[in-house]
Amino acid sequence: xxxxxxxxxxxxxxxxxxxxLLAIESSCDETSASVCRDGKILSNHIANQTVHEQYGxxxxxxxxxxxxxxxVPVVDVALQQAGVGMNEVDAFAFTxxxxxxxxLLVGSQFAKSLALxxxxxxxxxxxxxxxxxxxxxxxxxxxxxxxxxxxSGGHTQIVVAKSASEMEVIGETLDDAAGEAFDxxxxxxxxxxxxxxxxxxxxxxxxxxxxxxxxxxxxxxxFSFSGVKTSILYxxxxxxxxxxxxxxxxxVDLCASIQERIVSILxxxxxxxxxxxxxxxxxxxxxxxxxxxxxxxxxxxCDEAGWEAxxxxxxxxxDNAAMIAITAYHKYLVxxxxxxxxxxxxxxxx
Ligand code: KG4
Ligand code: ZN
Numbered sequence: 001x002x003x004x005x006x007x008x009x010x011x012x013x014x015x016x017x018x019x020x021l022l023a024i025e026s027s028c029d030e031t032s033a034s035v036c037r038d039g040k041i042l043s044n045h046i047a048n049q050t051v052h053e054q055y056g057x058x059x060x061x062x063x064x065x066x067x068x069x070x071x072v073p074v075v076d077v078a079l080q081q082a083g084v085g086m087n088e089v090d091a092f093a094f095t096x097x098x099x100x101x102x103x104l105l106v107g108s109q110f111a112k113s114l115a116l117x118x119x120x121x122x123x124x125x126x127x128x129x130x131x132x133x134x135x136x137x138x139x140x141x142x143x144x145x146x147x148x149x150x151x152s153g154g155h156t157q158i159v160v161a162k163s164a165s166e167m168e169v170i171g172e173t174l175d176d177a178a179g180e181a182f183d184x185x186x187x188x189x190x191x192x193x194x195x196x197x198x199x200x201x202x203x204x205x206x207x208x209x210x211x212x213x214x215x216x217x218x219x220x221x222x223f224s225f226s227g228v229k230t231s232i233l234y235x236x237x238x239x240x241x242x243x244x245x246x247x248x249x250x251x252v253d254l255c256a257s258i259q260e261r262i263v264s265i266l267x268x269x270x271x272x273x274x275x276x277x278x279x280x281x282x283x284x285x286x287x288x289x290x291x292x293x294x295x296x297x298x299x300x301x302c303d304e305a306g307w308e309a310x311x312x313x314x315x316x317x318x319d320n321a322a323m324i325a326i327t328a329y330h331k332y333l334v335x336x337x338x339x340x341x342x343x344x345x346x347x348x349x350x
Contacts, residue, residue, distance in 0.1 A: 025319055043081035052193060067106035108124075129350075134316040158171035165334075171222050200292055209260070290318055298311065
């Protein structure tokens with residue numbers, strides 16, 4: 001599509017009334033659609049792709065093919081659950097970036113086609129901003145400016161959310177993301193992908209102080225997880241050489257100790273960020289914010305410091321279209337629409 005070949009859909013400054021939005025998320029391996037009315041989420045349907053389990057990680061080509069198969073039924077279910085017909089939708093939103101380009105293209109082309117067919121505005125959403133905005137879905141929500149620790153499979157960031165459209169990353173990982181640290185550690189323990197939720201599950205029965213893994217010394221608000229992974233690798237190699245059943249016999253304590261180390265790295269920097277900025281409303285977001293150890297330790301940290309903790313419900317932590325819908329709703333209110341020739345992008349700046 002070129003700019004010249006496409007009609008102008010709507011003037012960005014057209015005053016808008018009550019809005020029904022359909023949002024699509026397809027940046028990685030979850031196909032999701034959500035409907036919201038006036039910022040209230042009416043549905044949030046997610047189709048997980050199990051095809052990647054056998055490969056130990058997301059295979060981009062398989063992900064985009066699965067999105068193609070899922071997108072129509074997922075959108076249908078989201079509309080049905082919301083009790084909304086396609087012709088009632090006032091604007092169509094999609095995840096523009098960052099993510100796997102083939103996966104992003106499926107959702108973006110689908111949303112653009114709907115906007116064109118129904119002659120309605122299109123809204124492009126930044127996936128990482130949407131994770132932050134997931135904290136505005138529940139009734140109890142933070143006021144701007146607030147801090148957010150966004151921890152997912154591809155990112156680890158401390159963000160100052162100044163408004164729905166203005167966010168600043170003040171700390172981030174220099175190597176692996178927190179989710180990668182969980183998944184790669186799980187792989188070393190012989191657990192299937194994605195291993196993060198399994199480490200969480202086994203950690204509940206384990207002793208978190210049994211094994212001490214390396215703690216990185218990184219200045220300021222940035223993170224590093226590659227050293228932790230290496231220290232786990234060398235430790236397991238050494239112990240397994242002495243006892244081949246070491247991992248099996250100590251699985252729950254290993255999981256608890258790994259989780260404890262990752263969570264302590266995250267919260268040490270998050271606490272520093274709160275002290276440095278003086279912001280006292282703190283949120284967490286992204287797939288790793290579903291981790292029960294992180295949720296508990298984060299709440300305790302905030303209670304002890306007298307800060308307000310905001311933790312999104314589980315369904316809004318991992319990738320989902322409701323977070324795209326709530327972000328789109330804030331853009332819709334100010335007429336921040338995307339042209340039909342806007343493209344998806346694997347990388348994104350803030
Ligand atoms: O936000 P997300 O769904 O997708 C990305 O944008 O990356 O995050 C996925 C990541 C994976 O690394 C997964 O293992 C991790 O979140 N994750 C968890 C838990 N649930 C999901 N990690 C630790 N504990 C969990 N309960
Ligand atoms: Zn994500």
